[in-house]
Amino acid sequence: MFLSTFEKQLDLKRRIVVPQEFRAAVSGPFDGVFCFPSIEADCLEGGGKALFDRYNSVIEELPFGDPVRTALETSVLGGMVQLSFDTAGRITLPDLMCKAFGLTDWVSVVGLGDRFQIWERDAFNAHRAAQRDMARAGLADLRAQQRAARLGGGA
Numbered sequence: 001m002f003l004s005t006f007e008k009q010l011d012l013k014r015r016i017v018v019p020q021e022f023r024a025a026v027s028g029p030f031d032g033v034f035c036f037p038s039i040e041a042d043c044l045e046g047g048g049k050a051l052f053d054r055y056n057s058v059i060e061e062l063p064f065g066d067p068v069r070t071a072l073e074t075s076v077l078g079g080m081v082q083l084s085f086d087t088a089g090r091i092t093l094p095d096l097m098c099k100a101f102g103l104t105d106w107v108s109v110v111g112l113g114d115r116f117q118i119w120e121r122d123a124f125n126a127h128r129a130a131q132r133d134m135a136r137a138g139l140a141d142l143r144a145q146q147r148a149a150r151l152g153g154g155a
Contacts, residue, residue, distance in 0.1 A: 001025060002111030007121060009106055014098050015090040019109060022116060023089055032084035033091060038117060039075055043101055047115040
């Protein structure tokens with residue numbers, strides 16, 4: 001599991017130290033991570049083979065030639081790179097990916113369970129605030145629905 005948020009600094013070669021907890025979560029035959037531009041947000045998404053397999057499974061559920069399948073293949077598989085860990089536990093982010101999301105200095109590495117995201121630090125702070133507001137509203141709506149179901153179920 002990828003948990004927590006870490007602030008890390010990219011060096012001049014676009015290398016970032018992947019948190020030890022994240023490296024342990026992806027240990028396997030490939031000593032590194034799969035990384036691609038996120039579909040959900042303006043950041044990079046990464047994870048181990050399990051994440052790759054999950055996306056591939058979703059893609060394969062769609063019929064060949066389906067426009068959504070093609071879009072996913074192009075966005076995920078076509079944008080994906082395998083990034084190996086060096087001896088210091090760093091990965092080197094591709095220049096084009098860094099430029100696309102303004103990753104130049106400090107970044108936030110955010111654990112999301114079976115995956116993680118790499119954000120430009122200030123962009124993530126704004127995103128986190130918006131996500132917190134959405135989570136609060138969504139949880140309040142869910143609780144209201146649960147209360148209504150309990151009250152309606154007892155009548």
